[in-house]
Amino acid sequence: MSVNSKLYEGKAKILYATDDPEVLLADFKDDATAFNAQKRGSIIGKGKINCSISSQLFQQLELRGIKTHFIDSPAPHQMRVRAVKIFPLEVVVRNIAAGSLSQQTKLPVGTLLKQPLVEFYYKNDELGDPLLTRDRLLLLELATPEQVDTITNLALQVNQFLQDFWQQCGITLVDFKLEFGLDSQQQLLLADEISPDTCRLWNTAEADPNLRVMDKDRFRRDLGNVEDAYQEVLQRVLQAVASKN
Ligand code: UDP
Numbered sequence: 724m725s726v727n728s729k730l731y732e733g734k735a736k737i738l739y740a741t742d743d744p745e746v747l748l749a750d751f752k753d754d755a756t757a758f759n760a761q762k763r764g765s766i767i768g769k770g771k772i773n774c775s776i777s778s779q780l781f782q783q784l785e786l787r788g789i790k791t792h793f794i795d796s797p798a799p800h801q802m803r804v805r806a807v808k809i810f811p812l813e814v815v816v817r818n819i820a821a822g823s824l825s826q827q828t829k830l831p832v833g834t835l836l837k838q839p840l841v842e843f844y845y846k847n848d849e850l851g852d853p854l855l856t857r858d859r860l861l862l863l864e865l866a867t868p869e870q871v872d873t874i875t876n877l878a879l880q881v882n883q884f885l886q887d888f889w890q891q892c893g894i895t896l897v898d899f900k901l902e903f904g905l906d907s908q909q910q911l912l913l914a915d916e917i918s919p920d921t922c923r924l925w926n927t928a929e930a931d932p933n934l935r936v937m938d939k940d941r942f943r944r945d946l947g948n949v950e951d952a953y954q955e956v957l958q959r960v961l962q963a964v965a966s967k968n
Contacts, residue, residue, distance in 0.1 A: 727739060727740040727741060727742065728740050730747065734754065734756045734760060735751065735752055735754060735755075735756075735773070735916070735920060736749050736750060736751050736752060736916070737749070737750040737752065738750075741803070744806065745805060745806050745906070745907060746794060746803055746804070746805065746806060747803070747804050747805075747806050748797075748801055748802070748803055748804075749774075749801065749802045749803075749804055750770070750800060750801050751769070751770035751771070751773050751774040751777075751800045751801070751802070751916075752769075752770050753765045753766055753767055753768065753769045753770045755769065755920070755939065755942050755949075757939065757942060757943040758943070759848060759851050759852070760848070762942075762943070764942065766942060766949050766950055766953060767950050768950055768953065768954065769920070769950075769953055770800040771799040771800045772918070772919075772953045772954060772956070772957045773916055773918035773919070773920055773953075774796060774799060774800050774801065774802055774916075775796070775799055775957055775960075775961075776917070776918045776919070776956065776957055776960050777793075777802065777916040777917050777918050778793060778795075778796040778802055779960050779961070779964050780885070780888070780917045780960070781793035781913070781917070783884065783888065783964070783967075784881065784884060784913065787880075787884055789877065789880060789881060789884070789913060790910065790911070790912050790913065791912055791913040791914070792804040792805040792807055792904065792906075792912045792913065792914040804914070805906050805912060806906065806907070807904025807905055807906050807912055807914050808904055808905050809846075809902055809903070809904040809914060809915075810846075810865060810866050810870070810874070810902070810903050810904060810905075811845065811846040811847065811865055812843050812844065812845070812846055812855075812860070812865055812866065812874070812902070812903070813843070813844040813845075813846050813852060813900050813901075813902065814841065814842075814843060814874055814878050814900065814901045814902065814903065815841070815842045815843075815844060815898060815899070815900050815901075816839050816840070816841055816842075816878050816879070816881070816882045816898060816899055816901070817836060817839065817840040817842070817897070817898040818835070818836055818839055818882070818886065818896055818897060818898065819833060819834065819835055819836065819895070819897040819898065819923075820832060820833065820834040820836065821833070821897050821898060821923055822898065822923065823854075824840070824898075827854075832932070833932075839879060839882050841875050841878050841879065842854060843855045843857070843860050843871075845860075845863070845865070846902075857871060870911065873911055874903050874911070877901075877903070877911075877913065878901055881901060881913065881917075882896075882899075885899065885917070885922075888963060889922075889924060890927070891963045891966075892956075892959035892960060892962070892963050893926065893927050893928060893959065894924045894925065894926060894927060894937060894956070894959065895924070895925040895926075895927045896922060896923075896924065897922075897923035897924070897925055898922070898923045899917065899921055899922035899923065900921045900922075901913060901915070901917070901921075902914050902915035919937060919938040919939055919952070919953050919956050920938075920939050921939075922938055923936075923938050923940060924936075924937040924938045924956060925937065933946050936952070937952045937953075937955060937956050938952070938956075
C-alpha cells in the first residue's frame, strides 16, 4: 500500500489518501485537546493505545453485524479505513449522568439513567458543538429522518455491546461519542474511533470519584497519571478480547 497526500489533520488524527480512493489511512496522534481545543497537551503513547483499542472494538462490533469503517491496522498507531463522508454530528450515548449533562441539568454526576440517552451535537468548532434537537438537525439537513433513526438504533446497539464489553474489563461505561459516515455506495458505517478519548470509563472497583477515572477526564481535569490510565484500559481490552478467542 502506498500512502499519498495528507487529506486532513484533526485534533487527534491525520488522514492520508492511499492508492485506492475507497481507502484512507488514519494516523493516531499523541496530541490531546479539551474544551474545544482551549486546553492542549499530549499524552505519550496515546496514538498507539487509542488506535489499538479502537481496532479491537471495531472488530468485535463487526463480529456482531455492526458495519464500521475499519479495514485493518498496519501499524500500532495506524488504521486503514473505508473512506466515508462523515455526518457533521457527534452522537453521544449516556448511561450515567456526567459531563455536560450534569453541568446543564444539575443531575448529580453518577446518577444512573433509567434508559440510555442518545443525543446529537452539531460537529462545528466555531459554534462550540451545540446540542441539537431532532427538528433542528432535520432543519439543517444534517441527515434524513431515516438516517437519524438508523443512527439512533445503531448507537443503542453499540451501547449494548460496549456496556457488556467494558463490564468484562471491570470498567463502567458512563457515556461515549460516536461518529457515522456514508461510503461511496451510500452505506452507513460507524467511523472515527472508540477510545478513552471518546468514552467516559470508570474503574468499577474504585469508589473514589477521581481515582476511578480511566479516560480523557484525567487530562481535562488535571487528575494526573493519564498515560497509566490509558495503558491500563488497553491491557484490560486485550485481556477481554483474548478471553473471547
Ligand atoms: N465527547 C467526545 N468529543 C467531543 C465531545 C464529547 O468524544 O467533542 C465524548 C466525551 O468524552 C464523553 C461524551 O462524549 O464521553 C459526552 O461528553 P459531554 O457532552 O459530557 O461533554 P464534555 O463533558 O466532554 O464537554
